[in-house]
Amino acid sequence: MAKGLDIGTMNIICAEKEGEDVVFMQQRNAFMNLDSSDLTKNMLDISKVLYIEEEKGISLLGEDAFKFATIFEKEARRPMSHGIISPREKEAIPIMKLIVERVLGQPRSKNEVLYISTPANPVDTDMDVLYHKKTMEALARGLNYDTHVIDEGLAVIYSELSDYNFTGIGISVGAGLTNVTLAYLGTPLMSFSIGRGGDWIDEQVSKSTGLPKEHVTHRKEQISKLSKQVKIGSPDGAITIYYNALVTYIVQNLNKRLAEITPPKVAFPVVVAGGSALPEGFFEMFEKNLRESKLRVEISKIKRARDPLYTVARGCLIAAKTQEEGKRRAGPSLTEQKVEGKTEKKKAQKKSK
Amino acid sequence: MGSEMHEDSLTEGKGSSTGLLRRGLSIYYVGSMFFVAGIALVALGSAFVMIFQIHYGSEADKILYTALFLGTGITLILIGINLMIKQTKKGYYVVGVSAFISSLALLILATNYLHNWYYPLISYVLALYVIGFLMLLGNAFANVTLWIIEKSPGPMVREERLTKTYTDEEIQRDIEEATRKSIETTASGLQFEVDDMGDIKLGKYSPKTCGLITRIKDDISEIISLKQTMAPGATDKWGSIGVDKASTQLAETMMQKKVEKRLFEGFKERILKRFGKQKNN
Structure with a gap:
């Protein structure tokens, strides 16, 4: 057995295989504080809401936190911001551990392989993802998984570009960050992230329209199409404007980064995934922008991931299954970012023999 | 060649990266003589x-003198060449030993010719002389090769040092890169431990797993097209589930790359080992 885990700013999604299905377990990466009272606790217990009791009060976890925040017009707290553990919410790490535990479950076998997605270092903000990466590794390792990490963009490529021998550009437009990876035959040649994603759109729309951020997020997730014809006063117009700005920003940064490397002279397919790539019309907007930008590499195809929200988790699962396969054949690790040392690998090889 | 050597001994004050020693002028002149x-x-x-x-x-007598003149002359020429070129420490030992071997062979020839000049003594003397000759020749060749290796990148590097100027942006980028590497190296040695939950108490509803569950039947259309691309007309002999197949395909791609890399790295390691040893000497 093997699992893939996408630890995103907005959602934590676990992918695993059951028979001929891939099962995705999804939970919001959020929590919300409430005052503690017996009445509240009873109500939450009856409603089967996941919560924890602390000295300060009650904290609702996951999707329920988000729902309650929308109902009470309060702000849900997020353990992560801009793709990494929020420096303001470090106390939320145990809460995040709880959410990860609930999504991931216990390993079904000893040393079950788990691949978790982590963002690449951003190019436009002074931020380092290393601390986040190590913390996430530790969280998963604490659950007794044989944990490995993989770039989010590479996970997109593993999931969607098997037709192209895992060569191409994978873009994951998440809530906190947008991750981009260019890979050749499954090996990343360039990985970076951009400090803008769905949250940036929410912030900009919220500033422009005066609506609370949670409302904008909710509306953005409900929006079926990024249309050019919008009602006056609705946030839809602002959402479309900032989506367009985000796409332009991503493409410009991609082009800038491509100028710094010498990629192989092949035509690269581009695949777009991520929770913020869900609205209808986003892909068309992206494709148009990319085609018009005269990218520094030849583009063979631009495709939308089949299930953009689950692509990264699926890519992690593929990496984990591959690692498992490699273990059986005593083959190589997919990434150099292996958590366990060489001795652990040797032990695993001996066991498999 | 001689003048170049002369310049080297004057310009390079210390032993070189390949282990070649500084050679004084006197040794050079002795070698010339x-x-x-x-x-x-x-x-x-x-x-x-x-x-x-x-x-x-x-x-x-005529045969003996002729052989001695030629034999001694060849040995002296080779000793001279060896002394004129820069040597490693081992190189000087080799010159000494091989000169001794050749001289011994000539001495035995001089003392035993003609009366005791029978088999197997002839073979022994000839073998001794040939060994000495080859050692001198090989040593000269090896040290000249080392000298060429040492010299060839020198001027380019020096020239670059003199002409290359770095912009502030490049310097900043180098500093950032070095800092990033340093952070990564430090972090890779760290083991992060997550604290226990402490005072946190779970509510009554605390299932082992919870979240929105979505089941998706794996799409195998891309796998079919992959199979057709890789092996047109081939039949599928194994599982038809998308994730399995995509991961196996990925494992095979990575395995191929790893094997290629290992071959190259093995070659590279052997080269580095050899030069590393010489450097230590």
Whole structure:
């Protein structure tokens, strides 16, 4: 057995295989504080809401936190911001551990392989993802998984570009960050992230329209199409404007980064995934922008991931299954970012023999 | 060649990266004298061959002197060349040993020719001389090769150092890169531990797993097209589930790359080991 885990700013999604299905377990990466009272606790217990009791009060976890925040017009707290553990919410790490535990479950076998997605270092903000990466590794390792990490963009490529021998550009437009990876035959040649994603759109729309951020997020997730014809006063117009700005920003940064490397002279397919790539019309907007930008590499195809929200988790699962396969054949690790040392690998090889 | 060597000894104050030692002027001149003496002896030996028309039936003395002049001359030429070029420490030992071996062979020839000049002594003397000759020749060749390796990148590097100017942006990028590497190296050695939950108490509803569950039947259309691309007309002999197949395909791609990398790295390691050893010497 093997699992893939996408630890995103907005959602934590676990992918695993059951028979001929891939099962995705999804939970919001959020929590919300409430005052503690017996009445509240009873109500939450009856409603089967996941919560924890602390000295300060009650904290609702996951999707329920988000729902309650929308109902009470309060702000849900997020353990992560801009793709990494929020420096303001470090106390939320145990809460995040709880959410990860609930999504991931216990390993079904000893040393079950788990691949978790982590963002690449951003190019436009002074931020380092290393601390986040190590913390996430530790969280998963604490659950007794044989944990490995993989770039989010590479996970997109593993999931969607098997037709192209895992060569191409994978873009994951998440809530906190947008991750981009260019890979050749499954090996990343360039990985970076951009400090803008769905949250940036929410912030900009919220500033422009005066609506609370949670409302904008909710509306953005409900929006079926990024249309050019919008009602006056609705946030839809602002959402479309900032989506367009985000796409332009991503493409410009991609082009800038491509100028710094010498990629192989092949035509690269581009695949777009991520929770913020869900609205209808986003892909068309992206494709148009990319085609018009005269990218520094030849583009063979631009495709939308089949299930953009689950692509990264699926890519992690593929990496984990591959690692498992490699273990059986005593083959190589997919990434150099292996958590366990060489001795652990040797032990695993001996066991498999 | 000689003048270049001369310049080297003056310009390079210390031992080089390949282990070649600094060679003083006196050694160079001694080597030159050996070389000239050797040339003279070989010329003399050759003259003997022509003047006395040396053949199998010639007088023993004539044959002996001719052989000694030629043998000593060749040895002196090789010793001279070896002394004129820069040597490693081992190189000087090799010159000494091989000069001794060759001289021994010539001495045995001089003392035993003609009365005791029978098999197997002839073979032993010839073998000794050939060994000495080859050692001198090989040592000269090896040290010249080392000198060429050492010298060839030198001027380019020096030139670059003189002409290359770095912009502030490049310097900043280098600093950032070095800092990033340093952070990564430190972090890779760290083991992060997550604290226990402490005072946190779970509510009554605390299932082992919870979240929105979505089941998606794996799409195998891309796998079919992959199969057709890789092996047109081939039949599928194994599982048809998308994730399985995509991961196996990925494992195979990575395995291929790893094997290629190992081959190259093995070659590279051998080269580095060899030069590393010489450097230590």
